[in-house]
Amino acid sequence: MQQLFEKEVYVERRHILKKAIGKGIILLTGNADSPMNYTDNYYPFRQDSSFLYYFGLDIPGLVGIIDVEKDVEAIYGKEADLEDVIWTGPMPTLQELAAQVGISMVSPLKEVAAFLQSAIHHKTAIHTLPFYRADNKLRVSSWLQMPIDLVERYISVPLIKAVVAQREVKQAVEIAEIDKAASISAEMHVAAMQFARPGMYEYEIAAKMEYVALAAAGRLSYPTILTINGQTLHNHYHGHKIQKGHMVLADAGAENVMHYAGDLTRTFPVDTVFTASQRDVYNVVLTSFEAAVAALKPGVAFKDIHRLACVKLLEGLKNLGIIRGDVEAAVEKSVHTLFFQCGLGHMMGLDVHDMENLGEAYVGYTDAILQRNEFGWKSLRLGKPLSAGFVLTVEPGIYFIPQLIDSWKAQNKLGDFINYEQLENYRFSGGIRIEDNFLITPTGARLLGQPLAKTVQEIEEMRYAARYQA
Amino acid sequence: MQQLFEKEVYVERRHILKKAIGKGIILLTGNADSPMNYTDNYYPFRQDSSFLYYFGLDIPGLVGIIDVEKDVEAIYGKEADLEDVIWTGPMPTLQELAAQVGISMVSPLKEVAAFLQSAIHHKTAIHTLPFYRADNKLRVSSWLQMPIDLVERYISVPLIKAVVAQREVKQAVEIAEIDKAASISAEMHVAAMQFARPGMYEYEIAAKMEYVALAAAGRLSYPTILTINGQTLHNHYHGHKIQKGHMVLADAGAENVMHYAGDLTRTFPVDTVFTASQRDVYNVVLTSFEAAVAALKPGVAFKDIHRLACVKLLEGLKNLGIIRGDVEAAVEKSVHTLFFQCGLGHMMGLDVHDMENLGEAYVGYTDAILQRNEFGWKSLRLGKPLSAGFVLTVEPGIYFIPQLIDSWKAQNKLGDFINYEQLENYRFSGGIRIEDNFLITPTGARLLGQPLAKTVQEIEEMRYAARYQA
Incomplete structure (x- = not known):
């Protein structure tokens, strides 16, 4: 039941966020499906609220990245193949989805690890939000090739404060x-x-x-x-x-x-x-x-x-x-x-x-x-x-x-x-x-x-x- | 809405499982609450089915342990305190809960780590089932003080086969x-x-x-x-x-x-x-x-x-x-x-x-x-x-x-x-x-x-x- 605001709403929200953060990379991990009693029997999907706020897309397994200095915004995800079509029906492409929220750059999900590791290598600050789902923490840990306990160092108080300042005043x-x-x-x-x-x-x-x-x-x-x-x-x-x-x-x-x-x-x-x-x-x-x-x-x-x-x-x-x-x-x-x-x-x-x-x-x-x-x-x-x-x-x-x-x-x-x-x-x-x-x-x-x-x-x-x- | 079979049903099921496994320790991790959009806003609780089958209790955050050789069965969990009573109402004690499924030994949840580490130290085999929830895998990894990727070595094919042999034939x-x-x-x-x-x-x-x-x-x-x-x-x-x-x-x-x-x-x-x-x-x-x-x-x-x-x-x-x-x-x-x-x-x-x-x-x-x-x-x-x-x-x-x-x-x-x-x-x-x-x-x-x-x-x-x- 994907519904969205006008894409300008998301463009403007990200614009304000970028100005507030100033530099570095903002990593917003969308939620995945949450298993109930086995992997493929999951609870109703709930997207992360901050991901929804800035990237709008109500689909499991996406990652949103904003490179503040380079002013690049990208959605990472997995394209549907014929097998997916059989099981879950025709799906728009990532490009089509991203365009709905004003984003032109999309990449395969598997490339997010290389992107983040390169950022670390170049000592670019990575800003992310506190984790509340264990699977997301594990995913970020695996992308960063870093022990699970260390990923919390990327939780950014400036990002938290900027997100709160935006989200608390309702449009x-x-x-x-x-x-x-x-x-x-x-x-x-x-x-x-x-x-x-x-x-x-x-x-x-x-x-x-x-x-x-x-x-x-x-x-x-x-x-x-x-x-x-x-x-x-x-x-x-x-x-x-x-x-x-x-x-x-x-x-x-x-x-x-x-x-x-x-x-x-x-x-x-x-x-x-x-x-x-x-x-x-x-x-x-x-x-x-x-x-x-x-x-x-x-x-x-x-x-x-x-x-x-x-x-x-x-x-x-x-x-x-x-x-x-x-x-x-x-x-x-x-x-x-x-x-x-x-x-x-x-x-x-x-x-x-x-x-x-x-x-x-x-x-x-x-x-x-x-x-x-x-x-x-x-x-x-x-x-x-x-x-x-x-x-x-x-x-x-x-x-x-x-x-x-x-x-x-x-x-x-x-x-x-x-x-x-x-x-x-x-x-x-x-x-x-x-x-x-x-x-x-x-x-x-x-x-x-x-x-x-x-x-x-x-x-x-x-x-x-x-x-x-x- | 906790409902249970007669306690003998669970006693008998565990008895059969112990005979099938023969030695070592069986670790069945009950499920915890599963966060939806933040930690305390969770999906309806769903207990792990194998935990339900052998330990019956439909409550988040429990662990069931069977020491096959010593014939000891125990439930690890957290007792409710006055603060819990205020928020979630009067709760039976762990002892009362465990007694409903024929178990007399209960221990604080925080002791499960020491117990499992001692088993590893004594080279006692630990049998557990495949993980489908990331938080359970993280919990076991933390109890065993072991990197997340290594906990899968405790997934036991003999235990899987024994559980399947029991659960597939319905009583x-x-x-x-x-x-x-x-x-x-x-x-x-x-x-x-x-x-x-x-x-x-x-x-x-x-x-x-x-x-x-x-x-x-x-x-x-x-x-x-x-x-x-x-x-x-x-x-x-x-x-x-x-x-x-x-x-x-x-x-x-x-x-x-x-x-x-x-x-x-x-x-x-x-x-x-x-x-x-x-x-x-x-x-x-x-x-x-x-x-x-x-x-x-x-x-x-x-x-x-x-x-x-x-x-x-x-x-x-x-x-x-x-x-x-x-x-x-x-x-x-x-x-x-x-x-x-x-x-x-x-x-x-x-x-x-x-x-x-x-x-x-x-x-x-x-x-x-x-x-x-x-x-x-x-x-x-x-x-x-x-x-x-x-x-x-x-x-x-x-x-x-x-x-x-x-x-x-x-x-x-x-x-x-x-x-x-x-x-x-x-x-x-x-x-x-x-x-x-x-x-x-x-x-x-x-x-x-x-x-x-x-x-x-x-x-x-x-x-x-x-x-x-x-």
Whole structure:
């Protein structure tokens, strides 16, 4: 399902990258097929996102090379022969493919080794990005004829910084794609809320959501979380039967045809209505969500919006009698991390955690604003000041994790702030998260994708309508 | 969705393996998570099939070790800590997990390196299986403190042969699972035949099929082929609009919860009926299919059944005027490979091409019956005599590949047998394949899974009913 932007988009992106790097050779290794249970039974192909960004071609086994000084851009790959045509159908030539992204020079893949070795021989700097797939690391190691551990020396901080600076500010054509991905994601959640009935298994609802992504020529942008145990932050078990009284936390999104991600979370009751205590906690999360969204604008550091969201969560929990004392002071002491162990949000784009393989230090922080390493704060992927063109998630939550509560309670940790007795009443209340996707605009932020039911009333109406329409 | 057989199943399997190997250490490396577009965004976990067979546990990052002489069996892995509980929920201990498959000894994963190095130091043989994932090869290389290229010396032919001898004869508990997987696969095809309408895109129908697998708590056992270009053997492009006059070839199957595969193909008209010429070719394939199925029984070499199927295909094409002369002689000259470029079938089990990573020389052939390496024959994955307990596919087809026809016609290749003029009338007739799954029984073969519409009449009835019911 290869789809591309206009070739000028890629030409311009590479032009900016070359200017930023100045000299040397940029090596962007496209992904190969990823074996599942034997070599030729592979997972759905996913091109590397940086390769997609600069070279566009959604085909396994390509390599993109930019010789900055000589201003030469080339795609290395393997031409299809008659045997390939029999098995995989007629294919355009490499030349035809490369032309679609504004590149005229193509070479057989087997020549990439000689090219790179010659560069090393001539002491030309090679810039590449961190490896996240072992096979790519092995390929580069073999091209360079170098032990596997040594290839990491070619991971280039200047290249990482240049790529982050480009990819973090989304172009109009990209925003349009993320908008589509977020809308497909919203349809996935509508399908879940309309479909779920007491007595179903979690996997049945997860399947319905994935179907919506597939039927839109997309796929999941990440493994779906669909669980009655929303307090488990990355829960990919889908084997429980859902029953009245449970809430379902669904964190799922689509990657659209152009490989841009959506990432939405909703928490809804298996019954048509929330219980009173579920509604109370839900509204605490919603208030925090709305305060965070209202604070989004260029120049504000996301770590400060995270802190604001935490204050709002504790204010709400104070109203429920779980927290006492000054909430600002409580956040200073990280009291919120008993309930909100993770971060408020992250960058989004071609990756659902955009550019995560390039390192959070570069994507989410700056040389001046460093990631904190205490529990809770260390899971905040984004801290730096926002700029227009950033796309990110806002996803506060409250998670009652019995094991964590027990661990803190045993030490009476932060007992001045936490009413552990009252907390016991919420021990099995699970987890609630609300998550939407936003574009930072020059003056604030804009929701991406079609709006999706979010208030208690909207969600209960959707659950009620679904129940009595089927 | 961890599910297991009774622990005695695994104990017995390992017991047989130990007896077959006699001495040394057996190292079975379980799979880790496989990164998609960055390290922590991974594909759905798929355990290694041999690890599943002997150690059962469907969890990433485990290693199974059997010290044959000392009769010690151990699972190496990482215990969950509180941080893991927060992110992935409460987990049983390694000890509890191992006990489910009859193993009492567990060790921290980091100790596997010392254990293996000590074995090497004591000149104890280490037996392992071929690598198909680069990360596993890297892990073993790091445990052994050995350059990546040298770890292949531990790939053990005795272990491969012992594993093949066990896994190729399916146990009753396994047959029950393959039966379920084949039935889910049949439901996928029913869904496609009921759902497909002129004007839809291929991916919409592929999505509907995958949904059936997911909603049964399963997944695809291999990437779906769903195409109006059935002549392209491994066609994973799903971007065409289907129209009246086209046929849809759907080759798709489910992997069930226990990770056993189904693998079915049907070819159906986008209209409610086949055209006359489509029906003619379809019936040629069906006649070949039925002859092959009737020939399945213990002791018969599958290569001879493949040959029988080829004879039947050419007989049918002779009736259509495409082939002339003696069809037995034509098969001897490989005339059939212009229309049937691949093999009649393959083993099935935990892998859809069962044990393909262990090598076709062992899985599909014997020391006496070797795989032929000419075009067509080299793609026959299974040639050896059948035994009761084998599970395999039968999947003859006719594929009109314009580029291949042109290449042969230009040389008038085998012109005594091929009426190229008449063949031109079928040039754009695409491809037709019919595929079912069979268990070899003591006296013949049994279809696995619920029967699925297969004759022209059955398929047209299903297409007609779907059209007028919606």
